[in-house]
Amino acid sequence: MNIRRLKDNISSRLMLAATVFACLLFFSMLIGLYIRARPILSLVPISDLLFSSVWGPSDGKFGFLPFIMGTLWVTGLATIIAVPISLLSSIYLSEYAGNSLRNAVKPLIDLLAGIPSVVYGLWGVLAVVPFIKNTLAPALGVETIGGYGVLAGGIVLSIMVFPIIISVTGEVLRSVTQDMREVSLSLGATKRQTIKHVVLRKARPGIFAAIVLGFSRAFGETMAVLMVVGNVPKVPASVFDPAYPLPALIANTFGEMMSIPLYDSAILLAALMLLIVVLIFNILARMVLIKIEKGVI
Amino acid sequence: MSEIHIEIDNVNAYYNGNHALKNISVKIQKKQITAIIGPSGCGKSTLLKCMNRLIDLTDGVTYSGKILIDNEDIFARKTDIVNIRKKMGLLAQKPIPLPMSIYENIAYGPKIHGTKKKSDLDAIVEKYLKLVGLWEEVKGRLNSPASQLSLGQQQRLCLARGLAVEPEIILCDEPTSALDPVSSQHIEQQLLKLKKDYTIVIVTHNIHQAMRLADYVIHLYLGELVEHGLANEVFENPKEERTRAYINGIFSPDLKIDSEENLKGKMCPYNFVYAKQALHNLEDGKILKIIVDDPLAVTEVPRGMEADGHKVLIVKQINKKDWEIVIQK
Known part of the structure; x- marks a missing residue:
């Protein structure tokens, strides 16, 4: 006993x-x-660190603004590209597509999630960057640095985020019971009205969670982005400009140039910032989720 | 007699090759309650789902035949099913509030059909909540989520929501099977009241409910139409042996009553307590008949007795106020 x-x-x-x-x-x-x-x-005063755009470690100038803005630009663009496409495709897959199509596509999307990020980076260098350099930029009449920049980073990143948003949203949509759809249809709603007013509404918190999950992956993603964004420490002014996101900075420089005073400390500060930002995102997401749950669902 | 509202003509349905409905042909009267009875898996719900074509949502289903509603064949390819469904309110087995507020649940149907003005919607919401007797209970919290209501209230909300699109027909799929006795009674009373304006088709496995409500009865067994006709004729003198057997599963006309207790004037739960006492004095297998006049007892006592492991053989209205309940210990 x-x-x-x-x-x-x-x-x-x-x-x-x-x-x-x-x-x-x-x-x-x-x-x-x-x-x-x-x-x-x-x-160095914290306001200089966060809001100065001068990055000159050998002169003791550590302004992180270019890196912070670079991260925001790339992540923001990736989200803008990824969210509508992945939402529409997961709605199609769960509401319209037949079983056989769904069963064929699902493993494909899961496979997409499992591809190592360096492969995405290579694909970006070999396909996306030349496309921007040779086709898109001349067509729009803009200058690029060989096609590298925010746009290339955003495109590569958005494709890395697709599978997460699609599969999580798909699960959420399928968790909305068939009865709920039947109720709406029995009231004479069309399929589109049913999806818009009932299914998506019921699934809203879950879809929100899916987007946040995708966003956090985009935020911390290092390798693929580093290979295509150009890595120039300057605040980007347009999507064709190069950028230098925080994770790329850390990966590129940690362990090198450690003879420069304070360099090592600055890189660790960048890591700390990244950690704090991701933390804040998570807290914000939770707060919104709690709010949605308490509200009318 | 009265008009025909729904005409089901030679309907067959298959689930993945399984023949679920076999050559069903039956006419449903306007502004009457028609109950579809039969054991589980006999095709009751399938037949109901054919009427509003929600059966389309089920994978691997095929069907043939004709269902005419106001002389329009709803199985025809050119029929606009969305408009047909608008004519039919659906009350499902368990209440399914839409993921929105009480107000929006009622306003949802009218809104998708084009009612935009807030004042019109307000009036509709109030009218139908009053019609189902829910207005007084919820008028102070119209904007709170419908999921916060009790199950019984939710089911009445669902009824009101179905009525708000101004259908002509109400389809009910075992609408009280998830509810407590008081809420069930509430819904039944609503349905009886609504009969004067709507054609009601109710699927039920509860034969007592069918007896309380129905004007007409359709008896299905393993996908076949066994018998249909006026409720009192079918219940009292079924033409088909299978119908008799099904009803007799619950009804045994030649029972030997071992003890009788008159519990008129006793309220719930005292009538239940007295009935239990009377049963206590009997041996196992003996039969007790009680007479009650409390409407609550009609559902409450049989339920309680079954929960205690006794067998309820008969629940029958014997005159305007009194009911007879026969229980085997």
């Missing part, structure tokens, strides 16, 4: 320890990054 209780006790404690460990990891990362970033934070 006692041994059984002892086992019960031990196993519950073990599980508690594992949970605490997992949670602590996040905070230890946060604290570790903060400690390493402190030297630069104590020397």
Whole structure:
């Protein structure tokens, strides 16, 4: 009897320890990054770090604005491209397509999610960048740096985000019960009205979650973006300009040029910023989700 | 007699090759309640779904024949099914509120059919909530989610929502099977009231409900139409042996009553308590007959008795106020 209780006790404690460990990891990362970033934070005012666009580490100038803006541009563009296309295709797949088409397409989309990001990057360099350089930019009469820039990054990233949004949205749409559709149809609604007013409304929180999931992947994605955005530390003025997102900065420079004072601290600060931004996104998403759940669904 | 509203002509339906409805031909009277009865899996719901063609949504279904509503064949290719469905309100097995507020649930139908003005919508919402007796209960919280209502209230909301598109026919698919006795009674009373303006078709496996409500009865068995006709004729003197057997599963006309208890004037739950006491004094298998006049007892006592493991053999209205319930211990 006692041994059984002892086992019960031990196993519950073990599980508690594992949970605490997992949670602590996040905070230890946060604290570790903060400690390493402190030297630069104590020397350069935070407003300079965030809002100055001068990046000259050898002169001791560390303005992160180009990187922050680069991240926002690329992620924003990717989301703008990905959301409508992936929403429409997942609505088509779950509401209109027959079973056989759905069963054929689903594994294909899952496969898309499993492709390593470096392959996407290569595809971007070999297909997207030349297309922008040779076809799109001349047609629109704009100058590009060999096709590299925000647009190439946004396109590559949006394709990486598709499978996430499509598959999560698809699951959510299929979780709306058939009864609900029948009710709407029995009231004389057309299929389009039913989808718009009932199915999408019921699925709204889930679709929102799908978009946020896609967005967070886009935000932190490093390899593929780094290969096609041009990596010029300047605030982009249009989608044809090159950009230098935060993850690319970290991946490109950490471990090199460490002889420059404060460089190492600046890169760790960039990592800290990325972590905090993703955290803020998640908190915002949760808050909206909670709000939607409390509201009329 | 009265007019024919729905004419079902030689309808066959197949689910993945399984013959679910076999040559069904029957006429449904206007402004009457027609109950479709029969055991589970006999095709009751399938027949109902054919009438508004929601059967189209089921994968692997094929059907043939004709269903004429106001002389328009709803199976015909050129028929605009969206307009046909507008003529038919649907009350499903369990209440399914749309994911919106109470107000929007009622306003949804009129809105998609083109009513835009807020004042018109307000009037519609009030009218139909009053019609189903829900207005007083919800008028202060029209904008709260419909899912916050109790199940019984939700089912009345669903009824009001169906009525708000001004249908001519109400199709009910076991509309009280998920509800408690009081809410079930509420819905039944609404249906009886609505009969004067609407043609009602109700699928039910509850034969007592069919007896309480129906003017006409259609008995289906394994996809075949066994018998149909006026409710009291079918129930009292079925022409078909299978109908007799189905009804007798619940009705045993030549029962030997071992004990009788008159519980008129006793309210719920006292009538139930007295009935239980009377049963307690009997041996297993003996039969008790009780007479009640509390309308609540008609559904509540049989339910309670079945929950206690006794067998309810008969629930029958014997005159205007009184009901007879026969229970086997």
